[in-house]
Amino acid sequence: MSDDKLLKVRDLKIGAxxxxxxxxxxxxxxxxxxxxxxxxxxxxxxIGESGAGKSTIGLSAMAYGRGGxxxxxxxxxxxxxxxxxxxxxxxxxxRGGEVTYVSQSAAASFNPAKQIMxxxxxxxxxxxxxxxxxxxxxxxxxxxxLGLPDPENIGNRYPHQVSGGQLQRCMTxxxxxxxxxxxxxxxxxxxxxxxxxxxxxxAIKEAIRDTGVAALYITHDLxxxxxxxxxxxxxxxxxxxxxxxxxxxxxxxxxxxxxALVSVRSxxxxxxxxxxxxxxxxxxITARYKGxxxxxxxxxxxxxxxxxTLAVVGESGSGKSTLARVITGLLPQKQGRVxxxxxxxxxxxAGRDMExxxxxxxxxxxxDVAMNPRQTVGTIIGRPxxxxxxxxxxxxRNRIIELLDEIEMGVEFIDRYPAELSGxxxxxxCIARALAAKPKLIICDEVTSALDPLVADGILKLLLDLQKVxxxxxxxITHDLxxxxxxxxxxxxxxQGEVVRYGGKTDxxxxxxxxxxxxxxxxxxxxxxxxxxxxxxxxxxxxxxx
Amino acid sequence: MPLIVKLLVQRIALGLLLxxxxxxxxxxxxxxxxxxxxxxxxxxxxxxxALANLRRDLGLNEPPVARYFNWLGGVLQGDLGTSLASGQDxxxxxxxxxxxxxxLAFWAAIISVPLAILLGLIAVRYRExxxxxxxxxxxxxxxSVPEFLIAYVAIFVVSVRLRWAxxxxxxxxxxxxxxxxxxxxxxxxxxTLVVLAHMMRxxxxxxxxxMQSAYVETAELKGLRMFNIIWKHAFPNAVAPIVNVxxxxxxxxxxxxxxxxxxxxxxxxxxxxxxxxxxxxxxxxQACGLIxxxxxxxxxMIADIVSIVANPRLRHPK
Numbered sequence: 001m002s003d004d005k006l007l008k009v010r011d012l013k014i015g016a017x018x019x020x021x022x023x024x025x026x027x028x029x030x031x032x033x034x035x036x037x038x039x040x041x042x043x044x045x046x047i048g049e050s051g052a053g054k055s056t057i058g059l060s061a062m063a064y065g066r067g068g069x070x071x072x073x074x075x076x077x078x079x080x081x082x083x084x085x086x087x088x089x090x091x092x093x094x095r096g097g098e099v100t101y102v103s104q105s106a107a108a109s110f111n112p113a114k115q116i117m118x119x120x121x122x123x124x125x126x127x128x129x130x131x132x133x134x135x136x137x138x139x140x141x142x143x144x145x146l147g148l149p150d151p152e153n154i155g156n157r158y159p160h161q162v163s164g165g166q167l168q169r170c171m172t173x174x175x176x177x178x179x180x181x182x183x184x185x186x187x188x189x190x191x192x193x194x195x196x197x198x199x200x201x202x203a204i205k206e207a208i209r210d211t212g213v214a215a216l217y218i219t220h221d222l223x224x225x226x227x228x229x230x231x232x233x234x235x236x237x238x239x240x241x242x243x244x245x246x247x248x249x250x251x252x253x254x255x256x257x258x259x260a261l262v263s264v265r266s267x268x269x270x271x272x273x274x275x276x277x278x279x280x281x282x283x284x285i286t287a288r289y290k291g292x293x294x295x296x297x298x299x300x301x302x303x304x305x306x307x308x309t310l311a312v313v314g315e316s317g318s319g320k321s322t323l324a325r326v327i328t329g330l331l332p333q334k335q336g337r338v339x340x341x342x343x344x345x346x347x348x349x350a351g352r353d354m355e356x357x358x359x360x361x362x363x364x365x366x367x368d369v370a371m372n373p374r375q376t377v378g379t380i381i382g383r384p385x386x387x388x389x390x391x392x393x394x395x396x397r398n399r400i401i402e403l404l405d406e407i408e409m410g411v412e413f414i415d416r417y418p419a420e421l422s423g424x425x426x427x428x429x430c431i432a433r434a435l436a437a438k439p440k441l442i443i444c445d446e447v448t449s450a451l452d453p454l455v456a457d458g459i460l461k462l463l464l465d466l467q468k469v470x471x472x473x474x475x476x477i478t479h480d481l482x483x484x485x486x487x488x489x490x491x492x493x494x495x496q497g498e499v500v501r502y503g504g505k506t507d508x509x510x511x512x513x514x515x516x517x518x519x520x521x522x523x524x525x526x527x528x529x530x531x532x533x534x535x536x537x538x539x540x541x542x543x544x545x546x
Numbered sequence: 547m548p549l550i551v552k553l554l555v556q557r558i559a560l561g562l563l564l565x566x567x568x569x570x571x572x573x574x575x576x577x578x579x580x581x582x583x584x585x586x587x588x589x590x591x592x593x594x595x596a597l598a599n600l601r602r603d604l605g606l607n608e609p610p611v612a613r614y615f616n617w618l619g620g621v622l623q624g625d626l627g628t629s630l631a632s633g634q635d636x637x638x639x640x641x642x643x644x645x646x647x648x649x650l651a652f653w654a655a656i657i658s659v660p661l662a663i664l665l666g667l668i669a670v671r672y673r674e675x676x677x678x679x680x681x682x683x684x685x686x687x688x689x690s691v692p693e694f695l696i697a698y699v700a701i702f703v704v705s706v707r708l709r710w711a712x713x714x715x716x717x718x719x720x721x722x723x724x725x726x727x728x729x730x731x732x733x734x735x736x737x738t739l740v741v742l743a744h745m746m747r748x749x750x751x752x753x754x755x756x757m758q759s760a761y762v763e764t765a766e767l768k769g770l771r772m773f774n775i776i777w778k779h780a781f782p783n784a785v786a787p788i789v790n791v792x793x794x795x796x797x798x799x800x801x802x803x804x805x806x807x808x809x810x811x812x813x814x815x816x817x818x819x820x821x822x823x824x825x826x827x828x829x830x831x832q833a834c835g836l837i838x839x840x841x842x843x844x845x846x847m848i849a850d851i852v853s854i855v856a857n858p859r860l861r862h863p864k
Contacts, residue, residue: 096768109762113782123768
């Protein structure tokens with residue numbers, strides 16, 4: 001098999017050992033016969049939701065199985081040899097030499113105890129591709145190409161001394177340094193803020209173009225993969241769904257699943273009019289964390305009306321979750337007041353009565369850790385019913401079933417444990433637990449961020465439906481502007497502890513924009529070929545114009 | 547002041563404070579011991595006048611607080627007092643003994659620490675396979691058997707049967723280093739066996755913990771050999787817990803050798819202490835206690851300092 005294909009995967013099967021609770025460990029197949037190929041200098045996007053097997057397939061190009069994962073069948077040809085049949089020595093030469101890897105979290109993938117330069121050049125020197133001096137010169141060149149500040153010296157720093165976006169670029173430099181033939185990019189921008197993602201994405205794209213390297217680009221975000229790929233392979237639960245050019249997949253998807261992925265975010269929500277009496281009034285809130293002398297919230301003023309949704313949007317570190325902590329009383333504010341349902345709330349949790357606690361509920365990002373793993377769904381939802389309403393026995397059980405019905409889950413879930421639920425189901429149970437208290441306000445903190453797009457969509461639809469029935473208000477904290485557009489009535493844009501833009505949804509999302517909101521909105525990837533180039537070109541023109 | 551300097555100064559100040567508190571404890575402990583020093587020196591047949599005179603000479607009539615500060619003042623100037631039993635200056639007597647104990651502890655540490663870490667690395671490299679299991683089984687068995695039993699078995703086999711090394715390990719200044727090492731080979735071997743398991747297990751656990759990290763996967767995907775991954779990428783991040791347990795064991799080598807020194811009649815601190823406890827020689831017991839405490843606190847302080855310095859976030863702040 002010697003043609004110009006760089007990577008050729010035939011009928012790849014991958015298995016893993018699972019340890020389900022209460023059962024004997026057994027082997028299951030997680031990838032069921034996948035075939036694809038990558039030519040020199042081309043980029044193939046692997047796309048699918050979690051559990052689709054994208055990363056597992058990507059790592060098989062390096063003959064690597066993470067944890068208990070093992071390649072059980074098929075062929076993986078790299079540069080004309082089947083790497084599943086060659087020995088360990090040859091595989092070591094392949095890893096870090098011919099094929100390299102960029103992980104989702106550069107922060108975790110860099111060794112905290114070693115300087116960046118040592119780690120970036122390590123593989124190139126080890127594989128005998130360059131001398132130490134040559135490798136360092138190449139690394140500096142790559143740092144510059146990837147738009148890192150002070151490329152001459154950034155390598156002398158330790159990983160914790162650079163920002164997340166910079167470290168992700170360093171990881172790309174690490175992968176490109178040994179002049180590999182193929183780079184496996186595993187969700188390289190997923191953990192970044194949108195405004196950072198766009199720069200890293202452009203840096204990666206230019207680096208791929210300039211070095212002529214081929215790539216496997218793994219992501220769950222079709223809009224992102226559309227910007228960098230030549231071809232796309234859609235995966236679902238370890239099966240190939242659709243395989244074609246990027247143009248065909250985006251503009252003319254054949255399979256139903258691909259169509260669903262392309263058209264996700266189909267929710268639309270009409271903005272409601274403000275009522276005369278808001279349920280929540282946050283007035284002049286300023287707050288700081290204990291032992292610091294820096295205000296993380298500066299003079300925040302927002303209002304939320306009954307049965308409506310206020311979306312608080314911003315990047316990491318903007319103070320949006322801190323605002324939630326102040327409203328719930330977890331972080332007493334330095335100044336200002338929280339006016340809720342016709343009364344002022346005590347600034348700290350200890351001073352609030354049962355009624356305050358009941359009417360103000362929370363749903364969290366990680367449903368996993370927000371539930372006691374040793375309690376059944378019935379116990380979890382039943383707790384607030386006992387605590388706030390004193391329900392017992394049959395009465396309590398009936399109410400639990402009613403709530404399960406509201407979150408579109410059947411009575412059969414009542415005796416299940418959280419570990420037996422999917423990510424979306426777990427979040428639904430958390431929603432039911434919040435609703436059980438019959439609250440006036442639910443604070444939703446990044447509740448869909450950890451979920452796959454289609455599942456997240458389902459959760460948002462459910463939240464909107466429940467709002468109509470229960471007349472509950474949501475304070476919806478998110479970094480995702482698409483979510484905001486889908487569900488908000490009013491929006492507060494936060495940046496460095498301040499609300500930089502606030503008003504009804506239509507007003508906030510209509511020009512003229514302030515600089516930050518403009519940057520934020522224009523950074524959200526769109527499912528359109530050439531979007532990335534257009535944005536970058538626009539920005540260059542604007543900065544030239546200024 | 548950089549954070550790291552502040553942390554180090556804090557840590558050292560805490561160590562000194564702790565040592566001060568321990569000195570109070572030691573002094574108070576020896577005071578509340580039942581019995582009377584003067585009585586034990588002069589014996590049951592002493593006249594009341596002689597007892598009263600001796601008490602006055604020893605300063606036992608002064609209030610305890612004043613005696614404590616007298617004692618502490620002396621200690622700070624290097625004066626540990628005089629032995630009640632022999633009338634010798636304690637500092638001189640201890641100096642020699644402490645040197646001997648340190649000599650033994652030093653050679654035990656030189657062998658056991660690198661050996662324990664190497665065995666730990668090998669156990670990680672071959673985890674859950676036979677080398678790991680053999681290392682774990684042997685080291686755990688050796689820590690589970692009381693050290694005096696190991697010592698006597700070693701004396702019986704190595705000294706009596708094989709005649710490779712002496713069982714009585716008296717060393718003196720006229721011996722060359724080689725002769726000294728040959729003489730102490732048995733106690734060093736026994737001490738090594740005693741402290742090995744703890745350090746080896748901790749090395750293994752700390753490195754295995756780090757081996758789960760994403761950066762170890764990165765190293766694997768660079769094509770590094772497993773031993774290089776463990777040594778270059780995992781070990782530097784596991785230094786803090788390893789150093790902690792190493793220092794605990796070093797402290798044990800100095801402070802805990804009492805049994806071994808007695809078994810091998812080695813002229814170190816341990817034997818000196820045991821001799822004088824039986825003679826109710828309070829100043830010697832106090833001096834030994836204070837020196838042991840200082841060694842213990844000092845070594846643990848070094849462990850803390852190494853942990854602080856090994857943290858790149860503190861060494862290279864943003």
